[in-house]
Amino acid sequence: MAETAHGLGGLKYDPTKRTRAPEWNVFGALVLIVLIFEILNRMQGGSFLFNMRDNVDAIFNQQRLDIMILQVAIVGIIALGVTQVIIIGGIDLSSGSVVGATAMIVMSFAQTAVVNGNPNPKAIFGDWAMDLPVIVPIAVGLACGLVAGLVNGLLVAYTKIPPFIATLGMMVSARGVARWWSNGQPVSFPTAEYGQLANGDLLGSLTFGLIHWPGQNPAVVFVLLAVLFHVVMTYTLYGKRCYAIGSNEAAARMSGINVDRHKVLVYAIAGLLAAVAAVLLTSKNLTAQAGMGVMYELDAIAMAVIGGVSLAGGRGSIIGTVLGAAIFSVIISGFTSVKLDAYYQEMVKGAIIVGAVVLDQWRQRKRARG
């Protein structure tokens, strides 16, 4: 009777085998896309990845790689938080606006008093807020992100309104804060230390001068945070709870998980990560503008979705999102490299996002049938 249990249900897949991680599919897609752009570039007599100039001694096209990585790093940091929000079955539309608002506020505490011998023309506060130690703007920035994230989380968890609506409200309001802060004027001229946050050589300091990568601090921070959250999502209770809630919220509740409190925590972390992105972005550009971060939320969601994070919740990973971010940036750089107009780029970008979701749905249905 029970001895026949191995044949339960007439399963079509081989149940003794571990199912392959979906990240491999994303990785395959990445390789394929790189290959396509390499071929397209070769047809035009250039190369996507490799150095073609005789007067430069390098294997790879370092310049393009650097741009690609920098492009993706700041939105990628946001995507790390958005990934966790989507995994618990939520969505965060506010991250781009939170970047904007945080950027304006942070910069106001990062300004230097004297610019070229004159008083700072963009000063927001009085002398007391000038030339503060760099830790002050960082702390202020993180606090801004944390507050925005907490508000999102509390709204979603305790008013039970859909996350789409809660974060849409935050998206509009935070952008309002960004515009109101200095009446739409940019905030500029930070201290030298603040500029070093993004433009310095963090990798050099971390490796005691072994490897240098100046100007790429956003990428270094992105990688460090990605590793951190990969570990957190894979090996800690936090991650387990995220997947459990996204997978079956009622079951999670039944199992004694404080679902509401966990949701607040996840949205708060997403807010913090948006703040980190804002600090790096303003440090990189040495200025803050009210329009900073527009559309970042959608780019971040796109990275996660392309990386296999399911909008239905419960499925996806940090590794997937990092790969999704890589695909995202390869596509943008690739279009530029084959000299495709920026307008076409946006059109195709939209199509790719929809395509990724369609693919996800299709995979799900196939699995449900199988």
Added chain:
Amino acid sequence: MSRIILETRGLTKHYGGVHALEDANFILHEGEHVAVVGDNGAGKSTFVRQVTAVEQRTAGEIIFDGRPVHFSGPLEAREAGIETVFQTLALADDLDVPSNLFLGREIFKWRLGPFSWLDRKTMRDRTLEALKTTAVKIPNVDNPIRNMSGGQRQCVAIARTAAFASKLVIMDEPTAALGVQETAQVENIIRGLKDRGIPMILISHNLRQVFDLVDRIVVFRRGRIVASLRRDETDGNDIVSYITGVKGGSDAAYA
């Protein structure tokens, strides 16, 4: 007779004007397996929901393990030792078997609030152990249970219950959606519980199963307990007469 593990006295539940459960006096002894049968809407599930504190009772007393209890919710009931397999599976589809078994009671290597480090190896080992003792066969416990058949998923839910059950197991229609082989497997798990001396309340529509598995059959009709019969002193026709109301009026015999 051995010690009483669960007793309800005058357990009553009204939903507004609907008297879903009226004056239920129920006794379950240590090591005893009891089936709760009855027509749809007879009050079986309502009875279970009061015992497991999924709902709060209107009136009556519940005495569990020798003392009156007032659980505030199913969690508290579970912590006290009542494990329940609900009609709707309380499983997370995207998690693997160990994660589901230990959902809400994870084992840690070291603790740091929500960022506590999971002891995945110990949980996996204990899962394999639990599956062995309950005779549940899952080919690969590391796969998310989404990929498993209905029977295997039900087995995971039951294995979770059986593995942690200390004092009482309640199963609400555990084989309702299962095929023949899968039902057989679940029934084997239930026999395993019996051998381990763990008392159980089984809600079932399947009289064949009921007669195969339990010591005593309690019949619900219109929110009341109308009969409590030892398996060897009754038969299918007898039970059906009680379920349909042919037998057992107001003077029903109690345990």
